[in-house]
Amino acid sequence: MDEMAPGTLLADDELARTRVRFLTAEPVPPGTVRQTILASWRRSQEFRVEADRIDPRYFGDQNLDIPLMRGAEPVLHKLSEQFDGQPISLILTDASGVVLTQRTGDADLKRHLERVELVPGFSYGEQSVGTNGIGTALEDGRATTVFGHEHYAEHLENLACAGVPIHHPISGKKIGAVDLTCWYKDAGGLLIALARSTAEQIRQALLRHSDLREMILFQAYLQTCRRWTGIVLAFNEDIVMMNDRARQLLDPADQSVLLSHATAALTDGRRTSATLALSSGLRVRVFCRRVPGQRETDTAGGVLSVKLIEAEETPAVPSTPMLPMYLPGVVGSAPLWLRCGHELDTGHQRDEWVALEGEAGTGKLTLAKGLHQRHHPAARLLTVDAAVATGTDWAAELLREHTDAPIRTLVIRHADRLTASAANALATALRELRERADAPWVVLTLVPEAETKPALAELLKSFPRTVRVPPLRHHVEDLAELVPLVLSKLGYGGRLTCSAAALHLLMRAEWPGNTGQLYQVLRTVAQRRRAGTIRPGDLPAEFHTVGRRPLNRFESIERDAIVKCLEDADGNKVRAAKLLGISRATIYRKIHEYGIVPPAR
Numbered sequence: 001m002d003e004m005a006p007g008t009l010l011a012d013d014e015l016a017r018t019r020v021r022f023l024t025a026e027p028v029p030p031g032t033v034r035q036t037i038l039a040s041w042r043r044s045q046e047f048r049v050e051a052d053r054i055d056p057r058y059f060g061d062q063n064l065d066i067p068l069m070r071g072a073e074p075v076l077h078k079l080s081e082q083f084d085g086q087p088i089s090l091i092l093t094d095a096s097g098v099v100l101t102q103r104t105g106d107a108d109l110k111r112h113l114e115r116v117e118l119v120p121g122f123s124y125g126e127q128s129v130g131t132n133g134i135g136t137a138l139e140d141g142r143a144t145t146v147f148g149h150e151h152y153a154e155h156l157e158n159l160a161c162a163g164v165p166i167h168h169p170i171s172g173k174k175i176g177a178v179d180l181t182c183w184y185k186d187a188g189g190l191l192i193a194l195a196r197s198t199a200e201q202i203r204q205a206l207l208r209h210s211d212l213r214e215m216i217l218f219q220a221y222l223q224t225c226r227r228w229t230g231i232v233l234a235f236n237e238d239i240v241m242m243n244d245r246a247r248q249l250l251d252p253a254d255q256s257v258l259l260s261h262a263t264a265a266l267t268d269g270r271r272t273s274a275t276l277a278l279s280s281g282l283r284v285r286v287f288c289r290r291v292p293g294q295r296e297t298d299t300a301g302g303v304l305s306v307k308l309i310e311a312e313e314t315p316a317v318p319s320t321p322m323l324p325m326y327l328p329g330v331v332g333s334a335p336l337w338l339r340c341g342h343e344l345d346t347g348h349q350r351d352e353w354v355a356l357e358g359e360a361g362t363g364k365l366t367l368a369k370g371l372h373q374r375h376h377p378a379a380r381l382l383t384v385d386a387a388v389a390t391g392t393d394w395a396a397e398l399l400r401e402h403t404d405a406p407i408r409t410l411v412i413r414h415a416d417r418l419t420a421s422a423a424n425a426l427a428t429a430l431r432e433l434r435e436r437a438d439a440p441w442v443v444l445t446l447v448p449e450a451e452t453k454p455a456l457a458e459l460l461k462s463f464p465r466t467v468r469v470p471p472l473r474h475h476v477e478d479l480a481e482l483v484p485l486v487l488s489k490l491g492y493g494g495r496l497t498c499s500a501a502a503l504h505l506l507m508r509a510e511w512p513g514n515t516g517q518l519y520q521v522l523r524t525v526a527q528r529r530r531a532g533t534i535r536p537g538d539l540p541a542e543f544h545t546v547g548r549r550p551l552n553r554f555e556s557i558e559r560d561a562i563v564k565c566l567e568d569a570d571g572n573k574v575r576a577a578k579l580l581g582i583s584r585a586t587i588y589r590k591i592h593e594y595g596i597v598p599p600a601r
Ligand SMILES: Nc1ncnc2c1ncn2[C@@H]1O[C@H](COP(=O)(O)OP(=O)(O)OP(=O)(O)O)[C@@H](O)[C@H]1O
Pocket: 329, 330, 331, 332, 358, 359, 360, 361, 362, 363, 364, 365, 366, 367, 413, 414, 445, 485, 515, 516
């Protein structure tokens, strides 16, 4: 029932009835709709696409000077000549379903496509208009046909479309989709065959084009490798080349930090040199240069040469995969996070006192507690907050505490807030503690860069190992585990869950306040929705934007106002524009500019 063959279309009326049953939450009788379509309807519902009208999101004029367009243009041109006068439309979109070009051989069909805004700049992704040949093919990652009432939104029921995702011939990355659309009454099985062969021709054209571009980049890479004995990486949006030194010294997280730095530098057109601190603890100096393509204005990619600043003193941690380690009360399975837990564990095994360094709310105390619970569940753990411990007495007090009831693990939080005299008094007390036969294992938590503070120099001598705790933005995939945990800690466990779409938005955020901020956000959300499922529309304004560049104060106020009005207007842009007193064109432009994802309606 899943592959649509010509002549096996279900009776239209039955399909139309099934669609209505689905939309009114009645059970769908088995066998009345294809499984792929049913799955797509469910996704469309999850995205809160409106089924009774069509209102695709507008993303403004698209940049057509991209490899996909250059590869596809001759293929589409030739095909559209053959279709001249025929009621068939040839559509190319980017990877998210935003239409780049639409060529239609027949005036009636063209007018209809304009009415349903299947035109350049508008998104036909599933999130925007629900089940359709473009969005569903992109979502499923395979050639897909959608006929008549299989479309989720009304006004598309008299169309048939066949969409095929286009993958880059070298990187394999999904870069767009080609779609053939015609009247439903004219549709046949050949539509999908034609769409497939068009996608293949575009892929071949891209391959020819890429060959040359990649060759230019490869030559630039080899040239740099000959001159530079250190780490060398070359990259463009499709491929990454790296020498052995890069592979040995950089783990995937470090590579990604370097590449995103270089991509930003290339976009800004800068030739840069910068010092970066990588998540593995390496400090590096990075030089990045743009490699021009065939034409001087084209870019074949960028070449990075990287010099280790502290490599000799701080050997890189080998990038072996880390197995999860059970630490009570601690969640997270991203490689960076796991590695940090393992490093702490190694410190413990070797009885080395550890300085846990990380931004506020990254989970430093939680990790230290988890480790204590894992190894000494019955022994005493003492946590002292240096932020509230003033004067020098409390350091001596620690010694007395230990004599009275031996401490197995001592955690001193916020060490960066110690005054010089308190830090020195603590250093003296800890030295004494260290000499005792029953000395505890001590963990110090502090914010990044605090290690360089002269006031802490003496104290840090007792801590031979520093473990860096990654900020949440470097392991956002762990939000899938952190969100349920925080909801349950806030008292909503089992009552409130987070939808995949909302989680997706949370994962795109920067999280400067780390888990502390996650608590605040979920607390706010839970005040509005105490039970059920958190949907994208429940999240505060800042999560409805795709971060493109930092906004100044004025811009963030404007962005928040637009998000708020869009929410008040139920996602309707025209009504939101009225509320704001701006034109429809301006709101579309601003939505695009600020990367706002309008609330699902
Ligand atoms: N990976 C995690 N697993 C479970 N809980 C976590 C995790 N990360 C953070 N948390 C929770 O987030 C909150 C903040 O974590 P924690 O106090 O450990 O951070 P911190 O880095 O020590 O913060 P600060 O330096 O600001 O004191 C705690 O409630 C903690 O339970």
